[in-house]
Amino acid sequence: MGPIAFVKEYWRFLLLVVFVTAALSALFVPGFAMGDDDVVLDEENQTVDENPTNLEYGLGLEGGARISAPPVGMTVSDLAIEHDEQNDVQSAVQQDLGLEPVDVTVRFHEEGNYFTIEVFDEDTTESEFAGALQAADVEVVEAGGEREVTGDDVENRVTQDTRDQMIETIELRINEAGLSGGTAYEEATLGGEHYIVTEVPGMTSDELHELLTDRGDVRVVAYHPGGENGTHTNDTVLTRNDMSQIGSASYDDRYGQHYVSVTVDDTSAEGERSPAEEYEAAMNEYGFTSQGVGQCTIQDRQADEFDFDHPEGDQQWCLLTMVDDDVVDAHPMGDDLAASMYNEEWSANPTFRMIVPTQQDAHSLAVNLHSGALSAPLDFDRDQQYSISPALADQFKEYSLLIGVLSILTVSGVVFLRYRDKRVALPMIATAMAEVVILLGFAAAIRMPLDLSHVAGFIAVVGTGVDDLVIIADEVMDEGDVNSQRVFESRFRKAFWIIGAAAATTIIAMSPLAVLSLGDLRGFAIITILGVLIGVLITRPAYGDILQRLLTDK
Amino acid sequence: MGTFDVPDIEYTRYSSRQLLAVPLAVLAVALLVLGGTFVMTGAPVPLGMDFAGGAQLTVQTTSADAEIQDAFTVEPDSIQAVQAPDVDNQYTIQFAGVEDDDVISDLATQAEANLAQDGDASIVQSESTASASFAEQAQQTALLGIAAAFVGMSVIAFLLFRTFVPSIAIVASAFSDMVIPLAFMSVADIPLSLGTVAALLMLIGYSVDSDILLNNHVLRRQGDFYESTHRAMRTGITMTVTSMMAMLVMGITASLFGVELLASVGIILFVGLAADLMNTYLMNVTLLRWYKFHGVRS
Numbered sequence: 001m002g003p004i005a006f007v008k009e010y011w012r013f014l015l016l017v018v019f020v021t022a023a024l025s026a027l028f029v030p031g032f033a034m035g036d037d038d039v040v041l042d043e044e045n046q047t048v049d050e051n052p053t054n055l056e057y058g059l060g061l062e063g064g065a066r067i068s069a070p071p072v073g074m075t076v077s078d079l080a081i082e083h084d085e086q087n088d089v090q091s092a093v094q095q096d097l098g099l100e101p102v103d104v105t106v107r108f109h110e111e112g113n114y115f116t117i118e119v120f121d122e123d124t125t126e127s128e129f130a131g132a133l134q135a136a137d138v139e140v141v142e143a144g145g146e147r148e149v150t151g152d153d154v155e156n157r158v159t160q161d162t163r164d165q166m167i168e169t170i171e172l173r174i175n176e177a178g179l180s181g182g183t184a185y186e187e188a189t190l191g192g193e194h195y196i197v198t199e200v201p202g203m204t205s206d207e208l209h210e211l212l213t214d215r216g217d218v219r220v221v222a223y224h225p226g227g228e229n230g231t232h233t234n235d236t237v238l239t240r241n242d243m244s245q246i247g248s249a250s251y252d253d254r255y256g257q258h259y260v261s262v263t264v265d266d267t268s269a270e271g272e273r274s275p276a277e278e279y280e281a282a283m284n285e286y287g288f289t290s291q292g293v294g295q296c297t298i299q300d301r302q303a304d305e306f307d308f309d310h311p312e313g314d315q316q317w318c319l320l321t322m323v324d325d326d327v328v329d330a331h332p333m334g335d336d337l338a339a340s341m342y343n344e345e346w347s348a349n350p351t352f353r354m355i356v357p358t359q360q361d362a363h364s365l366a367v368n369l370h371s372g373a374l375s376a377p378l379d380f381d382r383d384q385q386y387s388i389s390p391a392l393a394d395q396f397k398e399y400s401l402l403i404g405v406l407s408i409l410t411v412s413g414v415v416f417l418r419y420r421d422k423r424v425a426l427p428m429i430a431t432a433m434a435e436v437v438i439l440l441g442f443a444a445a446i447r448m449p450l451d452l453s454h455v456a457g458f459i460a461v462v463g464t465g466v467d468d469l470v471i472i473a474d475e476v477m478d479e480g481d482v483n484s485q486r487v488f489e490s491r492f493r494k495a496f497w498i499i500g501a502a503a504a505t506t507i508i509a510m511s512p513l514a515v516l517s518l519g520d521l522r523g524f525a526i527i528t529i530l531g532v533l534i535g536v537l538i539t540r541p542a543y544g545d546i547l548q549r550l551l552t553d554k
Numbered sequence: 555m556g557t558f559d560v561p562d563i564e565y566t567r568y569s570s571r572q573l574l575a576v577p578l579a580v581l582a583v584a585l586l587v588l589g590g591t592f593v594m595t596g597a598p599v600p601l602g603m604d605f606a607g608g609a610q611l612t613v614q615t616t617s618a619d620a621e622i623q624d625a626f627t628v629e630p631d632s633i634q635a636v637q638a639p640d641v642d643n644q645y646t647i648q649f650a651g652v653e654d655d656d657v658i659s660d661l662a663t664q665a666e667a668n669l670a671q672d673g674d675a676s677i678v679q680s681e682s683t684a685s686a687s688f689a690e691q692a693q694q695t696a697l698l699g700i701a702a703a704f705v706g707m708s709v710i711a712f713l714l715f716r717t718f719v720p721s722i723a724i725v726a727s728a729f730s731d732m733v734i735p736l737a738f739m740s741v742a743d744i745p746l747s748l749g750t751v752a753a754l755l756m757l758i759g760y761s762v763d764s765d766i767l768l769n770n771h772v773l774r775r776q777g778d779f780y781e782s783t784h785r786a787m788r789t790g791i792t793m794t795v796t797s798m799m800a801m802l803v804m805g806i807t808a809s810l811f812g813v814e815l816l817a818s819v820g821i822i823l824f825v826g827l828a829a830d831l832m833n834t835y836l837m838n839v840t841l842l843r844w845y846k847f848h849g850v851r852s
Contacts, residue, residue: 193691
């Protein structure tokens with residue numbers, strides 16, 4: 001037989017060999033996987049040595065935590081707002097509802113050419129929101145013209161832009177926390193709701209919960225006796241948006257201070273003051289740079305407590321570092337900084353240190369400043385959490401392997417008992433295993449993180465795979481020996497009709513799970529569908545070739 | 555070494571009514587069980603934490619069973635010791651149907667506080683919680699998934715055979731194959747989880763395999779009905795029994811090891827495949843026989 005005829009006759013078998021070889025190299029050759037960009041990083045952690053294959057493991061087999069929760073927020077869209085009114089509307093609504101600046105966002109959506117307003121606060125009702133918009137004279141654009149906003153216009157959701165920002169912020173926070181491999185993504189539910197899912201290997205549930213609960217809205221608030229009749233009052237003088245550069249958590253030996261150094265934005269539009277100039281002016285106006293220098297004693301650094309309950313006569317000029325609703329630090333303006341602000345020189349080189357009590361505070365302040373505030377808080381009353389310790393995850397890895405091996409042994413045993421013919425049974429088992437190898441190789445190549453649900457999928461694939469091989473074997477050996485290629489081909493084709501039909505139904509039955517967001521089950525469905533496809537297209541035809549070679553007398 | 559031979563049923567000795575009586579009676583009992591449970595509890599099968607809200611903890615502790623039972627403000631639904639090699643003092647604890655999310659998120663803290671630590675291993679090894687609203691949403695999604703899978707399967711069945719009786723036989727058998735394991739779950743008090751839903755969907759695939767095989771042999775090939783049926787049975791029973799054995803081994807080992815997902819997939823598929831044997835070779839064969847001898851002419 002010439003080489004061409006050989007290939008023509010056994011192409012199905014050759015295809016299987018090619019695929020198994022490719023799968024094995026995807027599994028075992030280091031650095032084979034697509035987009036393998038973190039090999040360097042892995043080497044630092046020495047995980048490459050521990051893992052003999054290129055398989056990636058998901059949370060359930062690696063250890064870590066996952067939290068899914070929907071964002072809190074309401075949206076009104078299609079609003080009649082002029083571009084230059086955006087900020088006014090934002091602050092009008094925010095003040096009417098008594099919220100912080102981060103809790104109200106006005107967005108222009110270029111694609112649809114419309115405005116939305118979002119409120120991110122659990123305690124605000126739909127009618128309060130609508131009322132605030134009415135008070136601000138903002139109307140809804142309709143086909144017929146513009147009309148007043150009502151409670152019915154308020155939707156219980158946040159915009160896609162907000163969710164995208166949240167995911168970005170969360171990913172930045174995970175990276176700042178120094179953990180690799182964490183991800184955040186969104187998942188849509190049937191009701192059109194969106195859940196934000198965060199997964200971080202190597203974290204506990206509590207740690208992840210803490211990372212996500214903090215809104216991380218950092219502000220500098222001036223506490224000074226500039227209110228009515230000399231009462232003390234709070235004015236927000238700097239927000240995250242005013243800062244252009246943020247350093248890392250640092251320690252100053254000379255003063256024994258933990259701090260994060262910050263540069264305030266000194267660029268501005270024509271004819272307007274830059275944020276740095278605004279800040280400088282506010283400091284001068286409130287008296288921080290004159291009578292208030294060094295006048296702040298409300299913080300007890302030893303006990304880490306703040307005392308806002310001092311007599312009105314005891315005048316205080318404090319710069320409060322606030323994260324969300326908590327005061328982290330309160331300190332006066334120092335001499336040097338006060339002098340350079342007083343002379344209006346500081347704004348030309350606007351950097352300062354945000355001083356905090358402990359190293360831990362400095363670190364979390366830096367994380368919050370770098371990642372920015374979470375656009376909307378997450379609703380933990382409607383969450384789902386999963387966490388598993390690395391030790392238990394390792395156990396599960398062993399168990400999965402053991403359960404998989406036991407299942408394959410069982411299947412092999414039954415097949416041997418049934419056929420009692422090595423020529424039929426051995427290739428059958430080998431083919432079923434080849435299917436799993438190809439599937440594993442595929443998973444390694446696309447770097448699909450494997451979880452317990454995928455393991456269940458692999459075992460299901462072995463099950464359906466052997467079913468189909470039994471059909472092929474029985475069909476081909478039907479009615480006595482196979483003595484010609486023509487007989488073989490016709491019987492094989494008949495068997496293939498059944499297999500194809502069965503595969504089509506399995507794929508149809510599994511596809512809802514692959515599409516719907518039902519937690520772990522997506523992995524199971526995807527592996528099962530892939531397995532059935534690989535089986536029908538590659539391995540099961542090849543088994544036909546093997547049987548033909550063994551049964552027809554050539 | 556034993557042998558594995560496919561049994562031979564003398565179909566000619568039984569009337570259609572006799573053959574159909576068994577699967578229909580089992581199906582009726584299963585539906586009664588599901589209906590009864592629904593009336594009593596508001597759900598046809600016990601709902602696990604995935605669908606009712608609640609928590610599942612895996613803990614490593616030297617505390618005794620009774621102490622674990624008392625460690626929480628909510629009474630656990632079940633406490634199961636993990637029986638894997640090299641593992642001692644490990645338990646999985648289930649809480650289903652907890653409505654209050656604060657209570658749910660507090661369970662892990664209670665475990666840390668009230669259970670005795672085993673060496674230096676952390677007490678809570680794994681924690682999985684679902685709030686009531688998340689669970690409700692998952693429930694709807696799962697129902698839709700099952701419905702979509704079932705409808706899709708029915709459409710394919712009709713497209714493949716394009717005749718009413720053989721197609722409806724496939725659909726009926728798949729329906730019964732899902733209802734019987736559901737009733738089994740209700741009786742054996744196995745809660746419906748994501749894993750069991752996956753198993754039910756997988757069952758649709760497995761169930762249709764043997765039905766298609768049977769229909770194909772009887773309808774698309776020439777030859778005597780009983781001869782065709784016999785050949786289809788030989789292949790079909792081999793298939794189903796092989797899968798059943800694999801699932802049984804997986805179900806037993808996984809439940810000993812405390813790998814809940816794999817355990818429920820294994821056990822439900824085992825029961826479902828057993829139901830499939832009965833449905834395919836008593837119900838479908840009878841329907842096909844009726845169709846072959848009476849239905850075609852009309």
